[in-house]
Amino acid sequence: MTTKIRRTGILIALIGLFSVASFAQSDISGNVYYHLNPDNPIPEVQADLYDEDGALIATSYTNEEGEYTFEGIESGTYTVEFSTDLEPGGIGMEDAVQLMLHLMGLIELNEIQEMAADVTGDDAITWDDQIAIIDWFLHGEPLPAYGWAFTDLTIEVGTKGDEGGDDGGGTSVGDLNGAWAPGNKNIPDINTYATGSMYAAPNSIIEIPVLYKGNTSITGMGLSIDYPDAQIDIMDVTSPLGDVEFATDKGNLNVTWLDRTGNSVQVVDDNPIVTVKAKVSETFANSARFALAMNNNSHLVDAKGNQLKNLAFTTNEYVGEETELNLADNYPNPYSTQTAIEYSTPANGKVTLEVFNHMGQKVTTLVDEYQAAGSYKVNFNSTNLTAGQYFYKLTLNGNKQLSKTKRMTIIR
Numbered sequence: 001m002t003t004k005i006r007r008t009g010i011l012i013a014l015i016g017l018f019s020v021a022s023f024a025q026s027d028i029s030g031n032v033y034y035h036l037n038p039d040n041p042i043p044e045v046q047a048d049l050y051d052e053d054g055a056l057i058a059t060s061y062t063n064e065e066g067e068y069t070f071e072g073i074e075s076g077t078y079t080v081e082f083s084t085d086l087e088p089g090g091i092g093m094e095d096a097v098q099l100m101l102h103l104m105g106l107i108e109l110n111e112i113q114e115m116a117a118d119v120t121g122d123d124a125i126t127w128d129d130q131i132a133i134i135d136w137f138l139h140g141e142p143l144p145a146y147g148w149a150f151t152d153l154t155i156e157v158g159t160k161g162d163e164g165g166d167d168g169g170g171t172s173v174g175d176l177n178g179a180w181a182p183g184n185k186n187i188p189d190i191n192t193y194a195t196g197s198m199y200a201a202p203n204s205i206i207e208i209p210v211l212y213k214g215n216t217s218i219t220g221m222g223l224s225i226d227y228p229d230a231q232i233d234i235m236d237v238t239s240p241l242g243d244v245e246f247a248t249d250k251g252n253l254n255v256t257w258l259d260r261t262g263n264s265v266q267v268v269d270d271n272p273i274v275t276v277k278a279k280v281s282e283t284f285a286n287s288a289r290f291a292l293a294m295n296n297n298s299h300l301v302d303a304k305g306n307q308l309k310n311l312a313f314t315t316n317e318y319v320g321e322e323t324e325l326n327l328a329d330n331y332p333n334p335y336s337t338q339t340a341i342e343y344s345t346p347a348n349g350k351v352t353l354e355v356f357n358h359m360g361q362k363v364t365t366l367v368d369e370y371q372a373a374g375s376y377k378v379n380f381n382s383t384n385l386t387a388g389q390y391f392y393k394l395t396l397n398g399n400k401q402l403s404k405t406k407r408m409t410i411i412r
């Protein structure tokens, strides 16, 4: 019994040797890269090898380097089809901007980008695809073709053996710019700093500025902002950039904007990128507090349709206790030509510092701009004013209850 089994084993081994000698066989391998970028291999891709008759010959899975391998393949012509169960992603307003630029005839798309662009799955790249990407970000509306798209490969296996396969490319459908990394390696660094405390009364309507830290030009943005839906209701969102679209869902506020001419708009340091108008709940109490926070889905997009990384924003914390502006006595006072006025603001916002004469007529505006919470000093040269009594008034966000006024005297 034992002997017989051993003989059979030897016979199979001999047949194996014979066939290697008789028929040329090749090991085929290649890599699958995200947008054909060798720095961005895609693991866990199933590679199916089909012969000319469409019969499945072998299946391989890519490793961490994105490499697939088929061993011992006979001469012939084959096709390789790729697929994966990996979660797709990387879709944002940068892709809507790139698609817009393409539809305007300003940029060309490569083969992988064309696969990424048809999010509606109708084999055509149109404005419907562009709108679908925006709606996906804004409202979470599903993309019909959400998933993966890969190039198909045709491989000629010759008689010399070991000639290797070609590299394949894949994309998450919708991710035209291809900057995303499968496995979420490229999580953007987004910070929101609540730099000041602002009083918010129950049932009041507040305007919450979200200020951008830095100077840059952008062609689009997608903001995803977490807010406390038990404490505020979002009423409106405005932006100095132009018309924005927004949608809310369970404590998440999404805002989109893009420059429909394909140009870019300057965003200025410490100026609001959006202002969120909200109604404070009637149960908002003394000890309560909240602040908006950008989450990692937020992004700004440059004129080429690339995401800007490492963004910082500032906003206010809102509290149920009264907070105050501080306006110091000007120094020197009385004075002849030059004095200094110091003040501090408890919250980010539009700060105005105006000077009035004793008749209550405004004679000059010293400050009229968005400022982050903090301390400031303004030098005031009043050589063009006549001697007498004047008043200077500090206001935050146009809020009359939150203003301070002091008196100064000019002598000659």
Ligand SMILES: [Ca+2]
Binding pocket: 117, 118, 119, 120, 121, 122, 123, 124, 125, 126, 128, 129
């Ligand atoms: Ca389409």
Ligand SMILES: [Ca+2]
Binding pocket: 090, 091, 092, 094, 095, 174, 175, 176, 177, 178, 179, 180
């Ligand atoms: Ca993208």
